[in-house]
Amino acid sequence: xxxxxxxxxxxEGEILRRDVDxxxxxxxxxHEGQIFVFPDTCPHAEESLSEGWVEDGRVVCGVHFAEFExxxxxxxxxxxxxxxxxxxxxxxxxxxxxxxLKEEA
Amino acid sequence: MTMCRxxxxxxxxxxxxxxxxxxxxxPDFARLVNRDTAQVDRRVFSDEAVYQAELRQIFARAxxxxxxxxxxxxxxxxxxxxxxxDDVIIVRQRDGSVKALLNSCPHRGNxxxxxxxxxxxxxxxxxxxxxxxxxxxxxxxxxGKVYEKDESFEKAQIGLTPVAQxxxxxxxxxxxxxxxxxxLEEFLGDFxxxxxxxxxxxxxGTEFVGGAIRSEIDCNWKFPAENFVGDILHAFWxxxxxxxxxxxxxxxxxxxxxELAFQASVYGHGIETNLDKVGNTRTLGYPELxxxxxxxxxxxxxxxxxxxxxxxxxxxxxxxFPNMSFLPGQNTFRVWHPRxxxxxxxxxxxxxxxxAPERIKDLYRKGVMMTFSPGGVFEMDDGENxxxxxxxxxxxxxxxxxxxxxxxxxxxDLERNLPGIVHKGSLNDAxxxxxxxxxxxxxxxxxxxxxxxxxxxxPARTRAAAE
Numbered sequence: 001x002x003x004x005x006x007x008x009x010x011x012e013g014e015i016l017r018r019d020v021d022x023x024x025x026x027x028x029x030x031h032e033g034q035i036f037v038f039p040d041t042c043p044h045a046e047e048s049l050s051e052g053w054v055e056d057g058r059v060v061c062g063v064h065f066a067e068f069e070x071x072x073x074x075x076x077x078x079x080x081x082x083x084x085x086x087x088x089x090x091x092x093x094x095x096x097x098x099x100x101l102k103e104e105a
Numbered sequence: 106m107t108m109c110r111x112x113x114x115x116x117x118x119x120x121x122x123x124x125x126x127x128x129x130x131x132p133d134f135a136r137l138v139n140r141d142t143a144q145v146d147r148r149v150f151s152d153e154a155v156y157q158a159e160l161r162q163i164f165a166r167a168x169x170x171x172x173x174x175x176x177x178x179x180x181x182x183x184x185x186x187x188x189x190x191d192d193v194i195i196v197r198q199r200d201g202s203v204k205a206l207l208n209s210c211p212h213r214g215n216x217x218x219x220x221x222x223x224x225x226x227x228x229x230x231x232x233x234x235x236x237x238x239x240x241x242x243x244x245x246x247x248x249g250k251v252y253e254k255d256e257s258f259e260k261a262q263i264g265l266t267p268v269a270q271x272x273x274x275x276x277x278x279x280x281x282x283x284x285x286x287x288x289l290e291e292f293l294g295d296f297x298x299x300x301x302x303x304x305x306x307x308x309x310g311t312e313f314v315g316g317a318i319r320s321e322i323d324c325n326w327k328f329p330a331e332n333f334v335g336d337i338l339h340a341f342w343x344x345x346x347x348x349x350x351x352x353x354x355x356x357x358x359x360x361x362x363x364e365l366a367f368q369a370s371v372y373g374h375g376i377e378t379n380l381d382k383v384g385n386t387r388t389l390g391y392p393e394l395x396x397x398x399x400x401x402x403x404x405x406x407x408x409x410x411x412x413x414x415x416x417x418x419x420x421x422x423x424x425x426f427p428n429m430s431f432l433p434g435q436n437t438f439r440v441w442h443p444r445x446x447x448x449x450x451x452x453x454x455x456x457x458x459x460x461a462p463e464r465i466k467d468l469y470r471k472g473v474m475m476t477f478s479p480g481g482v483f484e485m486d487d488g489e490n491x492x493x494x495x496x497x498x499x500x501x502x503x504x505x506x507x508x509x510x511x512x513x514x515x516x517x518d519l520e521r522n523l524p525g526i527v528h529k530g531s532l533n534d535a536x537x538x539x540x541x542x543x544x545x546x547x548x549x550x551x552x553x554x555x556x557x558x559x560x561x562x563x564p565a566r567t568r569a570a571a572e
Binding site: 046047051062063064 | 227230247248250
């Protein structure tokens with residue numbers, strides 16, 4: 001797993017973007033206390049999800065307004081062809097957020 | 106402007122900053138209104154060139170009514186309306202302010218908002234190529250695959266064109282496409298004194314109830330605007346049967362007509378009233394509303410003074426130049442959108458005091474529907490007249506005969522301590538003459554200094570009365 005940030009940096013209801021060396025940028029948010037990590041790039045039109053917002057337990061893309069359920073990534077209000085969002089496995093280890101951003105051998 | 110022919114290297118990036126039209130001067134059209142003989146040339150109602158000049162000189166410059174604050178209470182709430190023939194979106198921002206945006210994508214011009222109204226919008230996405238605009242009109246993204254990789258593409262520069270100025274007066278939101286236009290209050294001038302009869306007769310102000318009623322009438326937009334600005338005369342003939350059906354008697358301007366009734370005009374905006382307290386309200390057919398307005402009028406005396414308190418429900422009508430009209434006490438509120446020289450789209454609402462009892466609001470809503478809607482008793486009376494006036498004026502020989510606007514010449518009231526240009530009696534063509542004088546000023550002048558200091562400006566002596 002890769003360390004992303006301090007867990008206190010992830011604020012309820014807000015989306016934080018993190019650049020990771022050699023990998024696409026990721027986004028983090030906190031909902032009802034739990035931390036979620038997902039790709040910053042929307043699977044629909046490659047826009048930045050961190051420029052969107054969280055509403056009723058869903059990440060909303062700020063460009064075409066696709067909504068992704070936190071955790072399952074199931075898409076709602078989707079533009080044609082927009083797939084589900086894939087969430088990364090993550091953990092809060094002693095105040096640091098770690099996530100598995102790629103398949104590890 | 107020339108487009109590159111295949112070898113350009115991006116030297117001429119598109120400049121996407123808003124373009125606002127400039128005014129010209131049309132003295133020949135201005136002369137179609139003859140102030141000396143109180144005549145109007147019929148070509149103002151049918152000539153295509155005159156109509157195109159109206160869109161440029163009047164609708165692209167004047168402050169136009171856009172929405173009532175109550176229609177878009179929260180962030181993302183919006184309505185779609187027109188300014189002249191231009192489609193615009195009026196949308197509440199997250200900070201509570203209001204923006205008005207041209208409803209046209211800067212890419213290929215497609216309409217980006219298809220519905221008449223909505224709440225909690227997140228933004229507006231063009232159906233053609235997926236260009237997405239925030240509530241502030243800024244471009245948030247496109248299809249996300251091609252433009253993002255195009256180095257010449259400057260997203261931050263692109264957006265829905267904002268209406269140049271937006272401002273409110275006591276709940277009514279107006280906009281103008283002219284960045285040089287004076288403030289809304291200067292445009293309204295002392296007419297705000299009369300607007301307050303409807304907008305500020307009680308703490309809490311007003312709101313619109315129910316939805317909008319939309320209809321089309323095959324008439325020139327100026328016929329309804331001039332009718333509401335000062336033509337109560339037509340009621341005695343046009344509305345006689347409707348009045349008898351509802352009131353059990355004919356139209357009556359009251360025993361104290363000679364003493365009380367007047368017309369007042371400022372910058373072409375006008376009101377006529379007989380100050381009988383409840384004549385307009387009675388036409389809705391609900392005695393409960395009449396009681397309500399009598400009581401309201403009593404309470405409003407401290408707030409508005411005797412004259413305006415009597416006007417709240419009186420037989421009266423008003424137009425704000427160019428195309429917003431209302432009936433005090435009757436509570437219909439409307440805009441006559443031009444759709445060519447011979448057609449309008451009429452959008453009307455019911456306006457009530459926010460603090461009125463719910464039952465009173467509902468009676469107003471029903472009463473307005475039964476009188477001033479496409480199926481209403483009085484609207485149908487009017488629409489037919491305006492359609493035939495428009496159609497018949499197009500006759501080649503017919504349109505060479507000037508029209509008579511001379512009722513009440515020499516009736517200006519120099520004694521009465523009221524703001525604006527005041528004339529005696531409400532049965533008078535005075536406000537209509539001043540409406541067309543204002544129209545001619547807009548045709549003639551290419552600048553606001555001349556527009557605000559001509560024959561339609563309120564005389565200085567009456568300014569104090571508005572204080």
